[in-house]
């Protein structure tokens with residue numbers, strides 16, 4: 001072998017051993033592609049977390065169904081205090097006028113108006129559409145709709161008249177569908193708006209005594225999630241509110257015939273004042289948060305039951321990821337205590353029945 005041949009074979013060997021250099025452009029291409037894929041995935045994950053721009057209540061037109069009493073009236077007051085124009089929707093005209101006077105006490109300028117419209121939100125869509133049209137003609141397009149008209153019935157499943165189940169769905173569910181349907185087209189055209197559905201903690205957990213009430217409040221969640229997906233590109237944000245027991249005429253009425261079990265279980269979250277609740281709900285709707293909860297139990301329930309519901313901030317998403325397992329653990333203790341309340345009440349009832357018989 002000549003020395004020339006020796007050198008050339010050494011070069012080929014060297015090239016062979018070190019030929020990975022030739023792959024460098026491909027490796028770089030792969031790395032860049034991986035980065036692009038990771039970036040796109042990250043964008044997908046982050047995009048639903050981007051917070052909406054808060055709604056300015058000053059000068060906005062806010063329609064509150066159930067605005068003549070309780071939580072609805074306090075929501076109207078809270079919005080009015082921030083400069084909004086208000087339409088109160090309910091059936092009883094006298095109660096509406098009284099509520100209008102209460103709301104007007106909180107004016108911050110002399111242009112503000114409170115309009116009252118009397119309609120049953122649950123019976124006839126055309127009527128609801130007409131009153132919303134009239135309100136829009138007087139106070140301009142609706143910027144925020146608060147669906148708060150509703151009622152509650154509690155009792156044992158087999159003891160409640162079957163009619164009650166229908167009433168709950170008609171008022172609590174359809175009574176929120178109709179007003180929403182009446183405002184949504186204009187909101188989409190204007191590419192702005194807020195819709196609030198007032199559900200309940202009993203719309204996150206099915207409770208003893210609420211076999212008629214809870215489903216009507218759960219139904220709102222399905223509506224809100226589906227609607228939010230449809231209207232998000234139009235810059236419309238939906239808020240689900242989940243209040244605990246709140247000191248209103250409805251709670252007082254409900255307490256007259258509430259089963260002991262329902263009372264004892266509901267006490268877990270305490271009783272809140274309607275103005276406290278309204279402040280939190282309005283703040284969340286203005287920010288465009290999907291879920292609005294009240295108090296520490298409310299916070300845990302919402303994180304625990306978030307499922308596939310929309311998320312509107314990075315902190316909210318992170319909190320859900322981190323807390324879910326812990327809250328489920330805590331929830332098992334709560335469920336255990338609810339079961340024991342139900343069992344104890346049953347045993348007590350049976351004992352007192354047996355005692356009655358003996359007498």
Ligand SMILES: NC(=O)C1=CN([C@@H]2O[C@H](COP(=O)(O)OP(=O)(O)OC[C@H]3O[C@@H](n4cnc5c(N)ncnc54)[C@H](OP(=O)(O)O)[C@@H]3O)[C@@H](O)[C@H]2O)C=CC1
Nearest residue numbers: 066068069070071090091092120121150200245246248250
């Ligand atoms: N209070 C509580 O403990 C809790 C309440 N909630 C929910 O909050 C909402 C408000 O409750 P709350 O403030 O306590 O109740 P209130 O009874 O104090 O107020 C209910 C309001 O809804 C109106 N309303 C009732 N039926 C109709 C109807 N068919 N058409 C139009 N308006 C109607 C009432 O006026 P009118 O009768 O004149 O029509 C009234 O303005 C309800 O949806 C309730 O389920 C949720 C969690 C807890």
Ligand SMILES: CCCCCCCCCCCCCCCC(=O)[C@@H](N)CO
Nearest residue numbers: 152200201202244245266297300330331
């Ligand atoms: C980690 C898990 C925490 C779990 C906490 C569970 C607390 C359950 C309390 C339920 C209260 C239901 C109030 C219903 C109010 C209502 O809608 C009626 N008053 C209407 O009039």
